[in-house]
Amino acid sequence: MEETQTHIKNSLYKDFVEITKARLSISVVISTIAGYLxxxxxxxxxxxxxxxxxxxGGYCMVGASNVFNQIIEKDLDAIMDRTKNRPLPAGRMTTKSxxxxxxxxxxxxxxxxxxVNPKTAMFGAISIFMYxxxxxxxxxxxxxSVFVGAFPGAIPFMLGWVAATGQFGIEAGTLFIIQFFWQFPHFWAIGWFLFDDYKKAGFFMLPTGKKDKKTALQTILYTIWMIIASVIPAFGFTGRLFLTKISTGIVxxxxxxxxxYAFKLHKEMDAKAARKLMIVSVSYISLLQIVYVLDKFLR
Structure with missing residues (x-):
């Protein structure tokens, strides 16, 4: 009896983790913490x-977005190898639940x-609605869809600033822009190496709809825009958000x-290069946030 109850609890916990996409949700929350610091x-x-x-609150909002996303895409998730074992398509959880x-x-x-404050709740609501x-x-x-999805995806970093200050100004806007441009090379890299799986469900993730040179070129261009956005605080235009020369160099x-790795994708045009770019992009945004936070406390 106890073993059965333990198994049920473990199963419910596992399904909760999967349907709220815990790893993604936690990474988003970490981004929000960086903004708050x-x-x-x-x-x-x-x-x-x-x-x-x-x-x-941040985990609840991101988790809710992921739950509703999986409800809408339940039938499509059942088609793709990557998602067919999620709680809804696998039948472990009902749509009503x-x-x-x-x-x-x-x-x-x-x-x-x-x-926390009304503005934080407002941006949280905007995020879940757009997603x-x-x-x-x-x-x-x-x-x-990637352009539209970049808006809710860019909110968490600035949300922390809004939670700390109760205001949306040039500083929060800059944090938003950085993460906004980062979304494109990150998601296009994912769309590239998961192209065949996405194609089964009819998902259009790449800007040209194909794994071609134009898509790879746009990945390079948006990476450049991301770099430019990331160093804007070094020039003193962004209020209290400022980067020292050393931190700017690191960024x-x-x-x-x-x-x-964006250029490498353009050269090699394969899933391996796209996967590597995706991994590097995740490392980039995490390390950038660490540099920004450390710069504030060590300057």
């Missing part, structure tokens, strides 16, 4: 309680983020590292 100041001091609420979970996570997330109502259905219609080196 950059945002607090003497006027708006650091508060563990606010950070805790931001983490819990998933919908209830999504509603609970949405209400909890909005309430918790509202307790579920715009990005998800557009994936089977147009490659512009440039990180950007050139990612740009190298």
């Amino acid at each position: 950059l945002g607090f100041s003497q006027e708006q001091p650091f508060q563990w309680s606010v950070l805790f609420l931001l983490v819990v 998933a919908f209830i979970l999504g509603i609970i996570l949405t209400i909890l997330g909005l309430a918790i983020l509202y307790s 579920v109502s715009l990005y998800t259905p557009l994936k089977t219609v147009t490659p512009l 440039v080196v990180l950007g050139l590292w990612m740009l190298f």
